[in-house]
Amino acid sequence: MRNLKIDGRRLWDDIHDTGKIGGTAKGGVRRLTLSDEDRQVRDWFRTQCEALGCTVTVDGVGNMFALRPGKNPNLPPVAMGSHLDTQPSGGKFDGVLGVLSGLEALRTLHDNGVETEAPFMLVNWTNEEGSRFLPAVMGSGAHAGALAVAAVLAKTDRDGVTFGTALDAIGYRGTMPVGAQKFSAYFELHIEQGPYLEAEGKTIGVVTGVQGMRWFNGRCTGVDGHAGATPMHRRADALLTVARLVDRIDAIARSHGPHAVGTIGELTPAAPSINVVQGEVSFTIDLRDPNDAVLEVMEAEVRAAAAELAARNGTTIEIERIWRAPPIPFAAECVAAVREAAADSQFSTRDCISGASHDAAYMQSVCPSAMIFIPSAEGLSHNELESSSFEDCAAGAQVLLDAVLRYDARLGGR
């Protein structure tokens, strides 16, 4: 079972062929979850898997499970997976690489007539991106029991269409109960979406865990004023308070380096106008670190800074935590399988902590899991210019195949 070689060209062609489904003029992909483009790529995925003799099952939130039988039907499958939906202005690789590399792995097993110990499974998770229906990582979250199925089905997009209606419209509401599928382990290949691998010239990221995250909504209230007639010392400028908080959050994150990050990604004056001192500004905060204790300190520092800055400026501020995800360490045996698989092919490696969330983070709560990263050009992602090289994609798929085979061999006692 050694020296199975994936076909990098076949994988590369799949990435570019499926990239035409929702393909954009700039070379990116717009394939929102449960859209007709999502239906098309799901149909293609099902056809490809069935051509390899796999059985494709769909659960009640549209997660797709392609099963390739193994020697021992009593073992839960060893799984690979990721997602085929994209951001509105997404790239060809985010999520897609993990599903298509899993497909390439299954093809390689098929072409070589390999019989594995456990059944193998390839999963396409619904709505990883969260662009059309919030929150992100929804399909795997429902599978892991973190999100209630009824709540998922009731989520609405900007047009008021529910998740359930959209799921029915593309014909992908399956009959398998959500969460019923069990796994021996789960492996996910993904682009890094960050700069480290490229900057250090490494091919494979051995992902040891996912950062913890905390999300907040904020609102600062001051007093609207005429920009010409309100002297500086009489102002209660909400935009000034929030602007200072942006700078302070940057400083707080840097003081907790090297992993900590802090971002204000939304900042919205309530009544924007060139000649109006803004009396109300809403904003978001995103804090991340691999260590929950660090996150706890960061949150406290951000809250203290916000209160101090608001008061200094005659304004008030409210900050509400809307989401908290603890740091997720991946299973040691799965991380070891990835590390050994990379060594098998003599790929250079670097240990990584994922800054983004992934389906694998939820899977770790129900079975041993790990992830593999490959370099993202310039660290770009959620961007039509997102890019990874032919060689790195092939390397990642090879490590994925070898890691699941190593894990499977252990299940068989070898």
Next chain:
Amino acid sequence: MRNLKIDGRRLWDDIHDTGKIGGTAKGGVRRLTLSDEDRQVRDWFRTQCEALGCTVTVDGVGNMFALRPGKNPNLPPVAMGSHLDTQPSGGKFDGVLGVLSGLEALRTLHDNGVETEAPFMLVNWTNEEGSRFLPAVMGSGAHAGALAVAAVLAKTDRDGVTFGTALDAIGYRGTMPVGAQKFSAYFELHIEQGPYLEAEGKTIGVVTGVQGMRWFNGRCTGVDGHAGATPMHRRADALLTVARLVDRIDAIARSHGPHAVGTIGELTPAAPSINVVQGEVSFTIDLRDPNDAVLEVMEAEVRAAAAELAARNGTTIEIERIWRAPPIPFAAECVAAVREAAADSQFSTRDCISGASHDAAYMQSVCPSAMIFIPSAEGLSHNELESSSFEDCAAGAQVLLDAVLRYDARLGGR
């Protein structure tokens, strides 16, 4: 001609009666320029003036001129005026007070059978607010030759309706050539829209001039990044650069006190999302000071700060000046007439420099002009809660009448 007393109750009733035209539930007024509400208040204004024996003429951009004859028809009229249009969520006093106080002054002259030396004139300027058609102060700007009539007529609102079409629709495109009406002098009563008079317990603001203003559009460009996967030291966060600029502009304005003000009133991330480091942010800047040399220094300091902050953060920034209005000192003889008129009634006074622009600023370029301020509760304006007291409105109207009578008396050599 001394001891003519305006009727404060009649003025107050007019303010509240006309406030019903476009009146809002919160007690404000929404009377956008050239709307049907604007037509209604114009019709009312014309009827009131004609009832006093005045002749109402309309020019080619809808400015309305009510003429009350004097002893000497060869003298250009001594004028009062302001505007009857409001902000979308405006108050009852901004602009309205000046026109209705002029009307009350004409009524007082009429009721007392007073014949003035020069003809008197009351003006309702079109589109002072600039909320529906940009720029603001449009009618008086066209009258003063600062704006070309053809350009004014071609301005469009958000629905694509041109100023000319809207003017025709309400029947207020007059036949008098724009700018043809000449004046001996122009006086405008207005609410302060700022906090000084109320804070210092003064009744009358003797306005000695209007601040200079410079408006800018800005755009900062960095690199979009994943909020989780982009480490702090690899970011080019456009929002961080602009946030720091908000703080710096605040400091620059304060360093040039007491009059200088600097405001960022619009700040718009290009792709707002809680988990995206923003790669592009647009914004506006409003700088004001009574001294153009100070404004020159402030602009240079803002540009230097923007360049430094952008570079420090791996971003680039462009700042384009879109409007420049020099400081306008009012005519000494008109300011003196206001000061003496306030002293006649023993009202407490304070010299003011207007932070906002006004029709009087353009009028000063074509005839000697001045303004009178009364207190604005809490300095609020461009706000449905905008408020001034019965007593202050009456005081302002009395000073307006006495100032134009004093000016007129000098024209007659008394």
